[in-house]
Amino acid sequence: MAKNPLNVGMVGYGFMGRTHSNAFSQVGHFFDIPYKPVLKAVCARDAGKVKAFAEQWGYESIETDWRKLVERKDIDIIDIASPNDTHLEIAVAAAKAGKMVMCEKPLGRSAKESIQMVEAVEKAKVPNMVWYNYRRVPAVMLAKQLIDEGKLGKIFHYRAKFLQDWTISKDLPQGGQGLWRLDVGVAGSGVTGDLLAHCIDTAMWLNGGIAKVSGMTETFIKERHHNITGKTEPVGIDDASLFLARFANGSLASFEATRYARGHKALYTFEINGENASIAWDLHDLHRLQYFDHRDEGKTRGWRNLHITDSDHPYMGKWWVPGLQIGYEHTFIHQVADFLEATGAGKAAAPTFREAMATDLVTDAVLKSARSGQWELAN
Numbered sequence: 001m002a003k004n005p006l007n008v009g010m011v012g013y014g015f016m017g018r019t020h021s022n023a024f025s026q027v028g029h030f031f032d033i034p035y036k037p038v039l040k041a042v043c044a045r046d047a048g049k050v051k052a053f054a055e056q057w058g059y060e061s062i063e064t065d066w067r068k069l070v071e072r073k074d075i076d077i078i079d080i081a082s083p084n085d086t087h088l089e090i091a092v093a094a095a096k097a098g099k100m101v102m103c104e105k106p107l108g109r110s111a112k113e114s115i116q117m118v119e120a121v122e123k124a125k126v127p128n129m130v131w132y133n134y135r136r137v138p139a140v141m142l143a144k145q146l147i148d149e150g151k152l153g154k155i156f157h158y159r160a161k162f163l164q165d166w167t168i169s170k171d172l173p174q175g176g177q178g179l180w181r182l183d184v185g186v187a188g189s190g191v192t193g194d195l196l197a198h199c200i201d202t203a204m205w206l207n208g209g210i211a212k213v214s215g216m217t218e219t220f221i222k223e224r225h226h227n228i229t230g231k232t233e234p235v236g237i238d239d240a241s242l243f244l245a246r247f248a249n250g251s252l253a254s255f256e257a258t259r260y261a262r263g264h265k266a267l268y269t270f271e272i273n274g275e276n277a278s279i280a281w282d283l284h285d286l287h288r289l290q291y292f293d294h295r296d297e298g299k300t301r302g303w304r305n306l307h308i309t310d311s312d313h314p315y316m317g318k319w320w321v322p323g324l325q326i327g328y329e330h331t332f333i334h335q336v337a338d339f340l341e342a343t344g345a346g347k348a349a350a351p352t353f354r355e356a357m358a359t360d361l362v363t364d365a366v367l368k369s370a371r372s373g374q375w376e377l378a379n
Ligand SMILES: NC(=O)c1ccc[n+]([C@@H]2O[C@H](COP(=O)([O-])OP(=O)(O)OC[C@H]3O[C@@H](n4cnc5c(N)ncnc54)[C@H](O)[C@@H]3O)[C@@H](O)[C@H]2O)c1
Pocket: 011, 012, 013, 014, 015, 016, 017, 043, 044, 045, 046, 066, 081, 082, 083, 084, 086, 104, 105, 106, 131, 132, 133, 177, 178, 179, 194
């Protein structure tokens, strides 16, 4: 039977614009989804560059103003893959226009923005989802299944970190294409909203809500040349952010993110210690899950290095044959597949805007605690 077309309006052709365009292009080849995604239009401000992107990726048309994209009757879903300062306005307008909305993380620059976005999509009753794609790594999804099955038992500890090293040079400017992450007005915060947001989303999905936090942040380089103003300007983002947390279920946690860990490009790791078993995962080896089960026979007990490539592992039955790996880009394909399957069945797909707002409440609390020097409530 012919599937209903789903006309995609993409905002942004940068890093995420590419991962999302790839996901919408590929998803129907591997997953039995109830729609046929069509790359209808891509939008960004530079007409020449967006036209070149549209040609390369097969978009039918371009826009240079997202408002025009949102107004178009032939667009079913607005996908926001542009910097953080654009999310609120585009998402609210898209919801008012009755479009489905997918938005990159963090949902808002703060929870104050996120709540407006949640209200807009809920009032308009439009399907919505935030791109916390690491949930869709098969090994991470397997971790979720093992925890939900009770394999770990009571969880005592959650430990996560996300380390990079690309902003160490004091000569690196802030602002503009590629460097908007260093401009607090655009990004909202530094590594707290950029990197820790991923760690927090995964953590709360795996182990429930975070009750309170005690944070510490640092801005190592205090001033940088600003590409937009052309002047040397104060740096308002956090370069590094660490926090301790207590989950609602009583588990203790530590989280760390920095762009000053020389030698690390994108080292996202977490480890969870329960009364019966422990789990560890590392983005650099994303198809593996480390698992230790104390109930194993003593003589052979030890950390098991699981290769998550069998057809009975999450999502893997849709890909190649057992033993062959998939990678980073597939997490976005899985996310689109889950979103479209749920939407076709009239259900919500996680994380919805409301679920993703919970992460912004935690990142706000971390930044507040770093300023106050006190423990702060995180919900
Ligand atoms: N899920 C993830 O793992 C992940 C990874 C990277 C980035 N992100 C998020 O994705 C978003 C985009 O990040 P990126 O790395 O792709 O950035 P990027 O700088 O690579 O690309 C941003 C794109 O947005 C366009 N843009 C900027 N302002 C615009 C406007 N007003 N109207 C239309 N287009 C506009 C730019 O031209 C560019 O094409 C951010 O919110 C970021 O936090 C998420």
